[in-house]
Structure formats: structure tokens, C-alpha cells
Amino acid sequence: MKKSVIRAITEKLQREFVLEKPANLFFGHYATPIAFSLAKELKKSPIAIAEEICAQFDTGDIFKEVTPIKGYINFKLSEHFLDQYATWAIQNESLFGKDENHESILLEYVSANPTGPLHIGHARGAVIGDALARIGQHLGYQITTEYYVNDAGNQVDLLGLSIYLAGRENILGLHVNWPEEFYRGEYIVDLAHVAKAELGSSVFEDEANIALLSTWGKDKMLELIKSNLADVGIYFEQFVSEKSLYDKWDESFIKLQQHDKTYEEGGKIWIRSTEVGDEKDRVVVREDGRPTYLAGDIIYHDNKFQRNYDKYINIWGADHHGYITRVKAAINFLGYDESKLEVLLAQMVSLLKGGEPYKMSKRAGNFILMSDVVSEVGSDALRFVFLSKKSDTHLEFDVDVFKQEDSNNPIFYINYAHARINQIFAKAGKSIVDVENVLLKDMSEDAQNLLFSALLLPEVLEDAFHSRQVQKVTEYLKNLAASLHKFYNENRVVGSAEEEKFLKLFAVVALSLRVGMKLIGITAKERM
């Protein structure tokens, strides 16, 4: 819809312009403030320019009216145009909102350490990444989703040690001196019991088995993470193991050396990240020859860029923000265009329970499991809460309040609108094919506005994806549902003279609700 409008206006103006939607539909469906920017150039008042431009347009197929108001140029679409689009949309549901972008994008998200179950903070990035992937794919982008598995390093070792010690204490009944840092939480003890069943309790008798328990535990945790994700309908196309990339270190290291971006000092190898604004240079290989985490990420991003995507999106928890400069530096030093990497930060989620703050930490056992919240409120509600907020705002909510949400939950509100439309069709004894060719003309202003809103989904999706702000979709769905409920309360459908027109109109609304919900990972209900 927007594209047709832009094409028609470009034909007349022969120049770039900003097209926006007026705050109030009373002005028109679309508007452009171009007269303001032309004012200086033409040395005339915006109001005069707007009037002149409007005179160039003749009302025809697309526009019913083109009017200047206070310097803005407003476009009102013709019913004929809206009706044609509506008919097409109803008859081509699977194509509605589709587009033909060809950009290829590698989307990496979640990538939580395989040392424990996912917690509520991970869920935010997970849900946002998944929605972006769904929307992007719908718009034609070639999106590959990927999970980077940190299966090497201290954290995994610590997991093995924690299971080992938990086994000694809980299964062998031995006294254990716990180190300062280890993984707490009952899942470690559970793991120890599973280890006993699968590996035998003797595994806890020799500390040489810690390495085995690390690998074993990591695999178990990855399985658990996958099932946590599956519970909210998230499936990754690829998992990339950090460990498996270490073979390629030499290759990446040579590139860095060739560009003179590393140096040796104190027996360690450093990367010159200060050259591109980092606070200090970073160690990539320790004195004992073990690579640091950053080395792993350098190889990984080298590997990513070799796969030659048009763009790379990483969704990280906001606590990793300080890491962006380093990784971008590395990408630059490897000889790639670091602007192709976009890092979206999912801000911290602060949870309250009964007004008490919850401190979330993976190392302490005191965090809220994503799976607990999902089983309490369901996947749909969890998704909707996270998708309704910009990812970079600090989000705070009380679990108890979240649990209470039932009829006040916006999901119910939207589903109700969708189910309601189905009920009306049933009541009228008609189906969509009976009304899809009805001409939508001479409708009230309200009906036309509702139709226009319902047809906006494609451009909302485009906007949401471009700006990487999925809350635009949930916001749209809430508004569309509200418009439907309002219209329903003010207009009798079944039995009225305009029954068929309204049914067709409602069919378009239901279509947008259904497609929009599907793209945020929620299935619209036919009845409630």
C-alpha cells in the first residue's frame, strides 16, 4: 500500500520526500512535510508551496483527495484502491505482508553458557531474536539463526567441578570444602544424581573425572536449554561450538599479525584494541598459551564473516555491552567491514516477587528459571510481555502481578477480537468466500478507517524489522484489536444492510491479527 503511494507521489514530485502517517486520520491516510524543507530553497512559505503541489495531483485511482493543511500535504486514499487491496489480501493470505528483500542476515542470539538452565533474562533476548527472525523471513530476508555455544573455558570447568563436589557431598556423603566460586542451585545436585545413574557413583571418587563431568554436564545443559527454548517455540538452525573453532586460531592470528594488530608483552599476546577506542589493549593468549574468551570470539567472527552474509546481528545481554568495542575492533583488524555487525542489547530484566527484588545471577542459585515462568503464565504471555517493550529499556515486573494477569492480559484482548470476528461470521452463517468480492464503497468514515488500519500490517512489519523494534508489532495488534472492539460496539453487523461489507472488512482485520500474531510466535485463537 505504502509503496503504491510512494510511487504515485514520486511520479509527480520527482524527488525524495518523507512520507508519514498523520497523527489523526482526519487529515488523511498519509502526509508529507516536504513543503517545509522546500521553503528555504524556493524562498516561499510552506503553505504556498503545499498549495501548489496539491494542485498538481488529480484525484483518480489511488487518491480521493490531496489537501494542503498548514504546510503539510495530506493524501486520502480512494475507497476503490482500499477495496482492491483488501480483496487481494483476503485471497492471498499467505502472501499478505510478504516482501522481496534479498539481504542475507546471520542472526545470533541467546548463546547462553551451557552451564545451567535459561533464566528470565535470557528469555528476553530469546523471544526478541525469534520474533525478528520470523518477521524478517516473512519479509523475504534470508535469515540464518545461530547459537554460539561457549563449551570451552573456565565456566565449563567450573560446571564439572560443581557437579563433582555435589556428588561427593550428596551421594558419597563426604565432607566437601567448597571453593569460593562454583555453581549453586539445585540443578547441580540433580545433575549429580543423573551422573550417578549414567556414569556410576565412582565418577565422584577421582578428581581426574572432573574434565569428563564438564563435558558430560555441558551436553546435558545444552539439551535442557534446547528444551527450554522449544517450550516457547524457538528452534535454532545452527549451533556453533566455541571449542570446535580453536583449530582455526592460527589462521585468524596470522591475519591479525599481517595487519600488525597484535604484539607480545609479558609472555602474553595482546590485541591493539585501543587503536579503535577501547579502554585498553586486551590479552588474547595467556602466558600459559591458553586463549582467552576474546580469542574465541575473534575466531568465531572471522568464521562468521567468511560465510559472507550481508549483515550480522548479535543479540546480547546488556551486561556484555562493554564487549562491543573489542569485537568490532577485532573484526576491523581481520580486514572486514565492522559496520556489518549490529549488536542489539537486551536490557536487564529486574524481577520482583511480592515487592522484593530478585538478584539474578547464574553463579548463585538464586535466579528465576525461564521454564518456571513459562509453566506459570504460558509461552504466549511471556512472549507478549517481552515483545511489548523496546529491548533497550530496563524492564521491571513483579512475578506475582504477572501471574495474576488473566483478562487484563493484552493477549486475551487481541485473541478476543479475533475470536469475536469468527463468531460473527458463524452467526451470520457466512464464510469469507461469500463476501470477498463484495465492493467496499460508500462506507462510513469509521469503517474506512478500520479497513485502512487493518491493511497497515505490511508496513508495520517492515518498519519494525528495519528499526529492530518488535514492540511496534505488538503495539499495532493492540490498537487494531481496540479499533475492532470499538467498531463492533457502535455498529450492528448481522442483519444490517451493510452486513456483507462489514463481514469483508472484519475478514481483513482478522487476517492482520492472525498474520501479525503468527509472526510474534503466538497462534490466534478461533474461539475462547
Add this chain to the structure above:
RNA sequence: GCGCUCGUAGCUCAAUUGGAUAGAGCAACGGACUUCGGAUCCGUAGGUUGUAGGUUCGACUCCUGUCGAGCGCACCA
């Protein structure tokens, strides 16, 4: 101390990325059905967009200062 993110109605959040009168939901109050499902709708009230400047036709949005919150500031990941 330095850096990143954020600060909008009592609460939780939007605001077409620099555009027209800053909008929703919750909470509060007052209304609307012998109903196409009231799980809905209508109305009232609620704001100096943390604060002080600046940029311009125009600022919640951009710049500078300042206050406050969260998170970082590893040879952990």
C-alpha cells in the same frame, strides 16, 4: 573515577526515528446490554517529557552541562 544504556501520567510502557493537539493499558471515579459473546465499549481525571541551556521553520527525539537508576570497567564468560 571512566564508559554504555535509560529517565515520558500514581504504576507498566508507546510516540511514524526531527513533524501537526505527547498516546495506550493498569489503578481511581462515573456511565452503556432482556447482547452479532460485557473477556467489550463510552466518559472524567491524570504531563513544564528528570533538570538547565543550545541547534531550527519545528525537539520526547539531535548537541553540551547537570541530577538520578541499572549495567560494565578481567589474563570470567
